[in-house]
Amino acid sequence: MSEAYDVVIIGAGHNGLVCAAYLLKAGYRVLLLEKREIPGGAATTEETLPETAPGFKFNRCAIDHEFIHLGPVVQELELEKFGLEYLFCEQVVFCPHPDGKYFYGHRSLDKTVAEIERFSPRDAKKYREFTEYWQKAIGAMIPMFNAPPKSIIDIAGNYDIAKIKDLFSVIGSPSKTLDFVRNMLTSAEDIMNEWFDEEFLKAPLARLASELGAPPSQKQLGIGAIMMAMRHDPGMARPKGGTGALVDALVKLVRSLGGVILTDQSVEKVLIDDGKAVGVRVRGGTEYRATEGVISNIDARRLFLQMLDAGEIAAVDSDLRERLDRRIVNNNETILKIDLALSEPLKFVNHEHRDEYLIGSVLIADSVHQVEQAHHKPAIGEIPDDDPSMYLVVPTMRDPSMAPEGCHTAWIEFSRLTRFADWKALD
Numbered sequence: 001m002s003e004a005y006d007v008v009i010i011g012a013g014h015n016g017l018v019c020a021a022y023l024l025k026a027g028y029r030v031l032l033l034e035k036r037e038i039p040g041g042a043a044t045t046e047e048t049l050p051e052t053a054p055g056f057k058f059n060r061c062a063i064d065h066e067f068i069h070l071g072p073v074v075q076e077l078e079l080e081k082f083g084l085e086y087l088f089c090e091q092v093v094f095c096p097h098p099d100g101k102y103f104y105g106h107r108s109l110d111k112t113v114a115e116i117e118r119f120s121p122r123d124a125k126k127y128r129e130f131t132e133y134w135q136k137a138i139g140a141m142i143p144m145f146n147a148p149p150k151s152i153i154d155i156a157g158n159y160d161i162a163k164i165k166d167l168f169s170v171i172g173s174p175s176k177t178l179d180f181v182r183n184m185l186t187s188a189e190d191i192m193n194e195w196f197d198e199e200f201l202k203a204p205l206a207r208l209a210s211e212l213g214a215p216p217s218q219k220q221l222g223i224g225a226i227m228m229a230m231r232h233d234p235g236m237a238r239p240k241g242g243t244g245a246l247v248d249a250l251v252k253l254v255r256s257l258g259g260v261i262l263t264d265q266s267v268e269k270v271l272i273d274d275g276k277a278v279g280v281r282v283r284g285g286t287e288y289r290a291t292e293g294v295i296s297n298i299d300a301r302r303l304f305l306q307m308l309d310a311g312e313i314a315a316v317d318s319d320l321r322e323r324l325d326r327r328i329v330n331n332n333e334t335i336l337k338i339d340l341a342l343s344e345p346l347k348f349v350n351h352e353h354r355d356e357y358l359i360g361s362v363l364i365a366d367s368v369h370q371v372e373q374a375h376h377k378p379a380i381g382e383i384p385d386d387d388p389s390m391y392l393v394v395p396t397m398r399d400p401s402m403a404p405e406g407c408h409t410a411w412i413e414f415s416r417l418t419r420f421a422d423w424k425a426l427d
Contacts, residue, residue: 005031005260008280008290010267010307011297013041014062017250019295021077024257031288032254032297033265033280039251041297045242045402053341055404059243061337063393063411064361066227068246069234070138071146077253084249085240087398092231092360095204096351103204105360109232120198130195134229136169137180188224189216189368199367204228206372207365207389215375216368236360238395242402270294270303272312280307300324340410341403345394355397362392374414390414 007023009016012034020030038044042061049056065086068074074084093105104115109131117124143159171177183191188209192202206216209224216224230236239245254261271279271287279289296303304313304324313321346362347353365371366387374389396408403409 004289004291005029006290006292007031007295008033008288009295009297010270010280010303011035011041012039012261012263013297014043014247014250016041016295016297017247017254018073018077019297020254020259021250021257024254024259028292030254030259031290032259032261033267033282033288034261034263035266037263039261039263040244040247043243043247045244048339049341056341056407056409057242057244057402058339058409059395059411062243063238063395064236065238065243065246066230066234066236069237070142070230077250079246079249079253082249082252082256084245086237087240088235088237089360089398091356092236093204093208093228093363094348094357094360095200095207095363095365096348097200097203098366099200100351101198101200102351103201103363104357105204105228105231107232107235112232116201119200123196123198123201126195127201130225131229131232133170134226135233138226138229138233140170183222183225185220186222187217187219188222189372191222191225192216192368203365203367203371204363206368207363207391210371210375211391215372217372217376231360238398240399240401242395242399267307270307272308275315336414338410338412338414340412342394342408342410343406345397345408346392346410358394358397360393362394364388364390364392388414 006028007020007030009020009030009032012020012032016032017039020032023030032039034041038046040060044060045057046060047054047056048058048060074080074086088107090107091104092107093103095103097103101119105112106115109128112131113124113128116127139162169176171180188206192206192209196202196205205225205228208227209221210216211227212221212224214221214224239249241248251261265286266283267280268283269281270277271281271289277290277294279287280294281287301324304320310321345355345358348357351357366389370387371389373384377384391413393411394408395411396403
């Protein structure tokens, strides 16, 4: 059995859905094949405990949305017409420190600076300079994000006057250029120590930088310093109803444009004819043909090492299979994530608790060293189970629709693998 489309996309995660939407708007016939019973990949929201916790909705993976707001996808695809509503967080980070201090970050830079000033006027001043520097760096990089890969003309065309000013403010002279290169080649830990004195500020910034998947001491990942700057501008938001609401809007858009999404379809092989991908075969033997090409929404290793024969790859690039077989194409970081159904919200009783602390992300990061151990120890076969660093969100404080009335959910992420049998109270 064979069905033909212009393009077949392997995987119906949010990236595959966005790709399909643009192709459909350009007039192509598109089929998406999803292995799971629902589309969305790592961007779903599901009632994962229907028997023990009915009515509690949990994000399977993605939760805090920042990078999507650096590009035009939401606006260009008019996703609000398909039910997408982003809820921006005015309070974006709370990190209690054991000595009674805390970092309380707001979307407003002025409010955040005022909070830091309560404990360190010097660091408050430096934080404003630090944030403004990285926001200019983001402004300079955005045109690269929003252009086709390797397209110098498209990248140049994306620069307007404001972004050109940002670019020159970051690399407008030899000294600025060298300083920017140095920042890119150094580590988040080094950058934090260069700018700030106080651990209550350095630790949460290092924890956010480590969201890129490496400990804060990792060289060449200084770019992680942008993570907090993005929470000021463009800001941190969550779709109303959970991350899955983004997927729901994309699915509605794709189907409205005539796209086809088939679930429970595990692709086993990409079909090659005369060096060109012409379709796929799924488990069970069904083949789906593509007249223009096949697009993968899964990682390169699975695609080229499991779904293509060695000879087919060698015919195009004799070194590709060996390069992929030997190369780690992602950081291979194992994340432990725990979902909790709560009868009441968490409280930080030793830090003058306010429910607003729970609007954004709660970071348990007592020191840069603690964050380092949380990321480094598993890499050498140890489990950092003594007072681990964590990233915690109570999404129902901003979006009550995700739990029964009066109840809440909590989303806890540990970098790499952490044992949690002997937790102490959060505060």
